[in-house]
Amino acid sequence: MASPQTDLTPSSQELEFLTDRALFVRLETVRLISIAKVGHYASVFSCAEIFAALYYDTMRLRRGEPDWPDRDRFLMGKGHAAVGLFPILADLDFFPKDLLDNYTRLGSPLGDHPDMRLVKGVDFSSGSIGHALSAGLGMALGARMTGRNFDTFVLLGDGEMQEGQVWAAAMAASHHRAGNLVAIVDRNVVQLDGTVDDILAIEPLPEKWRAFGWDVVEVEGHDIASVVSTFREIKANRDRLRPVCVIAHTVKGKGISYMETEPGWHLGFLGPKDEALAMEELRKGLSR
Amino acid sequence: MKGPIDPGSWHYRQINERAPTLRVLADTLNELAAEGYPVAACTADLQYSNGLVEFARANPERFLQFGISEQNMVSAAAGLATTGIMPFVATFASFLSLLCCEQIRTDIAYSALPVRLVGHHTGIAMGFYGTSHHATEDLAIMRSIADLTVVAPADGVQFAAAIRASMTHPQPIYFRIGRGHDPQVYDTMEEFRFGKAVTHFQGKDLTIIATGSTVHPALTATKSLRSQGLEIGFIDMHTVKPLDRDAVVSAMRSRMILTVEEHNILGGLGGAVAEVMSEFGGQARLLRHGIKDEYSLIAPPSHLYAHYRLDAPGIETVAREMLSS
Numbered sequence: 241m242a243s244p245q246t247d248l249t250p251s252s253q254e255l256e257f258l259t260d261r262a263l264f265v266r267l268e269t270v271r272l273i274s275i276a277k278v279g280h281y282a283s284v285f286s287c288a289e290i291f292a293a294l295y296y297d298t299m300r301l302r303r304g305e306p307d308w309p310d311r312d313r314f315l316m317g318k319g320h321a322a323v324g325l326f327p328i329l330a331d332l333d334f335f336p337k338d339l340l341d342n343y344t345r346l347g348s349p350l351g352d353h354p355d356m357r358l359v360k361g362v363d364f365s366s367g368s369i370g371h372a373l374s375a376g377l378g379m380a381l382g383a384r385m386t387g388r389n390f391d392t393f394v395l396l397g398d399g400e401m402q403e404g405q406v407w408a409a410a411m412a413a414s415h416h417r418a419g420n421l422v423a424i425v426d427r428n429v430v431q432l433d434g435t436v437d438d439i440l441a442i443e444p445l446p447e448k449w450r451a452f453g454w455d456v457v458e459v460e461g462h463d464i465a466s467v468v469s470t471f472r473e474i475k476a477n478r479d480r481l482r483p484v485c486v487i488a489h490t491v492k493g494k495g496i497s498y499m500e501t502e503p504g505w506h507l508g509f510l511g512p513k514d515e516a517l518a519m520e521e522l523r524k525g526l527s528r
Numbered sequence: 529m530k531g532p533i534d535p536g537s538w539h540y541r542q543i544n545e546r547a548p549t550l551r552v553l554a555d556t557l558n559e560l561a562a563e564g565y566p567v568a569a570c571t572a573d574l575q576y577s578n579g580l581v582e583f584a585r586a587n588p589e590r591f592l593q594f595g596i597s598e599q600n601m602v603s604a605a606a607g608l609a610t611t612g613i614m615p616f617v618a619t620f621a622s623f624l625s626l627l628c629c630e631q632i633r634t635d636i637a638y639s640a641l642p643v644r645l646v647g648h649h650t651g652i653a654m655g656f657y658g659t660s661h662h663a664t665e666d667l668a669i670m671r672s673i674a675d676l677t678v679v680a681p682a683d684g685v686q687f688a689a690a691i692r693a694s695m696t697h698p699q700p701i702y703f704r705i706g707r708g709h710d711p712q713v714y715d716t717m718e719e720f721r722f723g724k725a726v727t728h729f730q731g732k733d734l735t736i737i738a739t740g741s742t743v744h745p746a747l748t749a750t751k752s753l754r755s756q757g758l759e760i761g762f763i764d765m766h767t768v769k770p771l772d773r774d775a776v777v778s779a780m781r782s783r784m785i786l787t788v789e790e791h792n793i794l795g796g797l798g799g800a801v802a803e804v805m806s807e808f809g810g811q812a813r814l815l816r817h818g819i820k821d822e823y824s825l826i827a828p829p830s831h832l833y834a835h836y837r838l839d840a841p842g843i844e845t846v847a848r849e850m851l852s853s
Contacts, residue, residue, distance in 0.1 A: 357638070364639070374603030374604045378609070383611060386566075
């Protein structure tokens with residue numbers, strides 16, 4: 241976090257740390273959803289490595305300083321995965337860790353979607369699908385106007401690609417040469433009503449982004465080494481004029497065998513018995 | 529672009545030469561930018577209609593053209609505002625209010641970001657362009673969005689003063705502007721206060737409360753009635769939200785209140801005044817004058833104002849009918 245990257249390939253020590261952080265995201269997600277009794281496990285599990293790489297390696301941040309003006313910004317189009325983001329923000333001392341235990345309880349600032357008014361470290365509120373890339377574009381253009389050199393990262397769901405505003409933002413970002421804007425598509429193939437391609441097909445996705453004037457990188461989204469080196473390369477080439485789209489091929493529900501790729505788990509609750517089994521399976525690791 | 533034009537011409541790129549209310553948008557923003565305020569301007573393919581082309585010329589690095597993507601523009605303005613910039617977003621009021629309602633509510637108002645939304649060509653100002661371009665719902669929509677201040681200036685002088693006052697206003701603001709051709713109501717305006725109406729006259733027979741583009745014709749009608757010996761009050765309710773409740777309560781000392789707006793009578797100024805009156809009791813009778821919950825006809829604007837009795841003679845007639853009823 242926050243250190244300039246000279247080597248694009250992460251060391252084994254760094255990989256071990258980041259793998260541990262991705263596991264931390266998954267375990268905390270299970271723990272917090274047990275408070276709410278319903279939540280988006282699977283949506284977090286598909287982007288846990290992305291969260292870990294961004295917050296613990298890629299993004300320029302200062303621990304305990306959520307409002308540092310020069311920090312890199314992060315926005316979530318897929319805001320329903322916020323339950324996986326909150327433990328990271330607390331871990332970075334952006335807000336007290338014990339707040340996590342109040343997740344979704346009456347009056348808690350922590351709900352199913354991130355709320356910038358209520359949660360320190362949340363750069364932008366989300367919930368309405370399709371707004372985040374536009375808002376991220378505004379931040380990227382604001383960086384230019386205010387002479388700051390931060391980068392803006394926007395995590396988008398693949399189902400979100402069905403929303404027209406995403407493409408309006410994509411068109412505007414390349415037109416305005418927002419090279420300091422990075423979109424990450426969590427291509428986990430599943431949305432609420434079924435598979436993305438059954439509901440409303442979005443392929444050919446890389447070609448669409450390229451046609452809108454973006455540089456496109458595809459990555460295996462659970463290979464933490466690939467994710468990290470991809471993001472490091474983007475940071476290392478930040479004088480570019482084109483925005484970058486990272487299409488991360490992921491598995492919805494990654495880490496829990498019966499949850500993976502199963503549309504029914506877009507929203508759900510494990511219950512006390514299955515929760516213990518799920519945690520055990522997560523701890524065993526993703527190397528099946 | 530500049531130069532003499534035929535007064536009958538509708539050449540849209542010349543509109544900046546002849547739309548005084550809208551002209552002050554770019555002029556005032558240019559002044560504020562020169563004074564060091566962190567203003568920016570955004571539009572959606574309407575820089576000639578709203579005059580922002582003059583801001584783009586003077587401050588190209590602070591101007592963002594979004595093309596025909598209003599929702600993207602509004603959300604991007606929210607993102608821009610998080611970086612310390614104060615964006616002024618201007619486009620046709622019908623699209624801004626109806627198409628971008630959710631972006632305004634969630635990304636700007638709920639997020640408490642100081643974006644200034646300028647919905648221009650409101651009401652029936654678009655005339656023959658068609659019902660899709662008529663904005664007779666925008667006040668109702670914007671008024672229902674929490675923490676959003678809603679302002680309809682009467683003329684360019686008041687609009688300029690309101691823009692200046694907005695520099696220290698912490699909340700997001702929706703400015704409602706007509707086609708920009710409003711006759712001047714005010715010669716000068718030293719101070720503009722959000723939520724504080726301008727009371728021109730007090731009167732025991734009838735108080736007319738108008739907002740935005742209807743202030744000038746309603747004030748003209750008021751002056752005509754007063755010259756005939758009637759005790760007619762007049763309030764320019766430039767801020768529709770937060771509404772100046774004290775001004776309404778004061779107007780309730782009249783026998784009657786007539787609200788005038790270029791908007792559906794449901795949910796706009798008349799609705800807001802009715803809400804206050806319902807909470808305070810009293811004997812004053814209210815008539816809401818505007819578009820009577822219908823889709824307005826297609827015609828040149830001047831014909832429409834006459835048809836809907838929203839010009840000075842029409843408002844005077846409505847007031848007379850009310851007084852004699």
